[in-house]
Amino acid sequence: MADPLHTVSALLEPVFRAVTGVDADPVVRASDRADAQVNGALAAAKQVGRNPREVAAEIVAAAAEPLRGVATMEIAGPGFINLTFSDSFVAGELASAARDPHLGVRPTPAAERIIVDYSAPNVAKEMHVGHLRTTIIGDALVRMLEFVGHEVIRENHIGDWGTPFGMLIEHLLDLGETEAANELSVGDLDGFYRQARVKFDSDDEFKQRSRLRVVALQSGDGETLRLWQELVDASAAYFNIVYRKLGVLLTSADLAGESSYHGLLDEVIQRLDRSGLLQQSDGADVVFAPGFVNREGEPLPLIVRKGNGGFNYATSDLACVVDRVERLRATLMLYVVGAPQAQHFEMVWKVCEMAGWLPPPARCVHVQFGSVLGSDRKMFKTRSGDTVKLVELIDEAVERGIAQVRERSPELSPAEQDSVGRMIGIGAVKYADLSTDRIKDYVFDWDRMLSFDGNTAPYLQYAHARIRSIFRRVGVDGQTHLGEVILGDPKERALALRLLGFDQAVNESLERFVPHRLCTYLFDLAQDFTGFYEACPVLRAEDERVRQSRLALCDLTAQVLDRGLGLLGIDVPDRM
Numbered sequence: 001m002a003d004p005l006h007t008v009s010a011l012l013e014p015v016f017r018a019v020t021g022v023d024a025d026p027v028v029r030a031s032d033r034a035d036a037q038v039n040g041a042l043a044a045a046k047q048v049g050r051n052p053r054e055v056a057a058e059i060v061a062a063a064a065e066p067l068r069g070v071a072t073m074e075i076a077g078p079g080f081i082n083l084t085f086s087d088s089f090v091a092g093e094l095a096s097a098a099r100d101p102h103l104g105v106r107p108t109p110a111a112e113r114i115i116v117d118y119s120a121p122n123v124a125k126e127m128h129v130g131h132l133r134t135t136i137i138g139d140a141l142v143r144m145l146e147f148v149g150h151e152v153i154r155e156n157h158i159g160d161w162g163t164p165f166g167m168l169i170e171h172l173l174d175l176g177e178t179e180a181a182n183e184l185s186v187g188d189l190d191g192f193y194r195q196a197r198v199k200f201d202s203d204d205e206f207k208q209r210s211r212l213r214v215v216a217l218q219s220g221d222g223e224t225l226r227l228w229q230e231l232v233d234a235s236a237a238y239f240n241i242v243y244r245k246l247g248v249l250l251t252s253a254d255l256a257g258e259s260s261y262h263g264l265l266d267e268v269i270q271r272l273d274r275s276g277l278l279q280q281s282d283g284a285d286v287v288f289a290p291g292f293v294n295r296e297g298e299p300l301p302l303i304v305r306k307g308n309g310g311f312n313y314a315t316s317d318l319a320c321v322v323d324r325v326e327r328l329r330a331t332l333m334l335y336v337v338g339a340p341q342a343q344h345f346e347m348v349w350k351v352c353e354m355a356g357w358l359p360p361p362a363r364c365v366h367v368q369f370g371s372v373l374g375s376d377r378k379m380f381k382t383r384s385g386d387t388v389k390l391v392e393l394i395d396e397a398v399e400r401g402i403a404q405v406r407e408r409s410p411e412l413s414p415a416e417q418d419s420v421g422r423m424i425g426i427g428a429v430k431y432a433d434l435s436t437d438r439i440k441d442y443v444f445d446w447d448r449m450l451s452f453d454g455n456t457a458p459y460l461q462y463a464h465a466r467i468r469s470i471f472r473r474v475g476v477d478g479q480t481h482l483g484e485v486i487l488g489d490p491k492e493r494a495l496a497l498r499l500l501g502f503d504q505a506v507n508e509s510l511e512r513f514v515p516h517r518l519c520t521y522l523f524d525l526a527q528d529f530t531g532f533y534e535a536c537p538v539l540r541a542e543d544e545r546v547r548q549s550r551l552a553l554c555d556l557t558a559q560v561l562d563r564g565l566g567l568l569g570i571d572v573p574d575r576m
Contacts, residue, residue, distance in 0.1 A: 003503040004093050011066045019058045020044045034082035041079045052079030090496050091485035105503045107149040115153045115324050116142050118336035122159035123235040124168050126190040129380050129388040133369045136433045138336040139248040140515045143567045160232050160257035166214035169227045171196035184234035245394045264319035265311045275355050283307035289350040302347045317348045331361045339368040367513045370441035380444050401425025420573045424458050427570040431457035435519035455523045463526040465576040467558040486549040491532040498528045502560050522564045529557045
């Protein structure tokens with residue numbers, strides 16, 4: 001199994017059952033006071049009305065044989081049980097992890113079809129720093145979910161429908177299709193949108209044309225749809241450039257814009273009406289979901305069709321759930337969207353439950369996140385006060401990363417410096433975001449995130465490169481197969497146990513969709529490796545058996561760092 005906590009838990013489950021007469025979870029957890037701690041005796045004792053220490057004592061006695069050669073047990077406190085693993089058991093679990101293509105990470109016992117909704121830029125609008133967190137967090141979750149065996153569908157819910165497209169299409173015609181395509185292809189989406197908005201606000205004739213164009217678009221006029229598609233395609237091509245620069249998995253194949261659900265909107269209203277949920281409020285069609293009130297304490301409606309007959313975001317989001325459950329057969333839908341949208345999603349999903357559109361096991365989860373702040377702890381802006389363009393932030397990260405490498409590693413070729421610099425710059429931005437608890441805001445600080453000290457991507461990338469340099473010195477490329485592992489030094493043992501924690505780190509990250517848990521684990525692993533490397537000579541070990549064992553520990557550490565950072569979407573260089 002390659003995870004000692006789960007191995008021991010499986011061995012203790014029948015012991016708990018024999019001692020207490022009930023099925024009880026041993027609750028085996030990592031501990032600072034021992035290799036692990038069994039916490040389940042307290043809950044089991046309470047369940048059967050017995051003294052926890054007495055139950056713990058019986059468990060220790062009954063577990064002596066099942067845990068022979070695995071661990072010793074000692075009662076602590078009111079009924080906790082401290083475990084100390086045998087060196088042979090740790091070595092065996094480590095060898096098992098080294099043989100496993102997933103390095104000891106368990107596949108999910110119940111694979112699901114999961115949709116991850118993330119990034120969500122708007123057509124003909126620039127991607128900005130506000131898209132950074134959703135894109136990076138969503139990408140990391142996709143990678144981790146796929147790694148443990150789920151079927152993942154990426155959906156980029158772009159804003160590609162609605163009233164602004166009237167003015168955008170008319171502006172495209174005024175510029176000429178060729179000129180407009182050139183303007184959009186170089187990424188000046190904001191300029192294109194601003195020009196259209198200025199004309200709409202100042203030119204009544206243009207405003208009238210724009211409104212008529214919206215009617216044509218929504219009625220399915222062929223020529224209008226062709227022009228609309230030009231805008232979508234040009235924007236999608238630019239989004240792809242940004243995604244490639246950032247190193248995320250999204251492509252045009254993952255687009256699922258608001259237009260995708262246009263044909264479902266009337267059906268949503270009809271189905272709500274047939275179910276008896278639709279009501280009238282101030283001329284609009286609404287649904288009142290229990291538990292939601294406004295500031296005056298009055299029931300808060302979810303507006304699904306405005307008084308003028310128009311639909312809104314709520315209607316589209318309802319249709320989106322229907323499509324994902326009924327057509328795509330998703331059982332879990334993750335919405336990687338900022339925290340301010342929490343109430344909106346709660347209301348939408350409650351209405352879906354009331355309408356019967358989220359039958360178990362189908363469910364929706366809001367993977368919400370905080371904001372990116374500047375040094376003044378306000379929303380991150382440029383010096384002139386403009387919103388930071390995402391592509392410019394990415395380009396600056398790469399430039400800073402390359403500058404770091406050229407200063408630190410002048411012996412590398414220019415091509416290597418550029419390649420490694422890109423990994424460092426992009427990795428620094430991603431890791432700074434992912435290593436923060438996603439619920440919290442964080443301050444964007446170039447100096448901190450590009451530092452080679454502390455909990456940063458460059459520190460972890462350098463740890464990996466340093467390990468690979470060991471193998472270059474002995475003329476091999478790593479991938480040392482673990483044979484006999486010798487854990488004679490406490491630092492060797494600490495590193496071995498940390499390596500076996502990879503499974504727990506990945507699975508805990510997915511339990512609550514918190515990538516920072518994996519970041520914390522990788523940082524702890526790099527620190528444990530530093531302690532091991534300083535205390536335990538590798539190439540000058542006292543004998544060949546110890547040397548080979550330590551080389552194997554080095555190689556497995558490099559593999560886990562590589563794989564773990566890869567799950568976060570961060571590349572690792574072999575040389576720095």
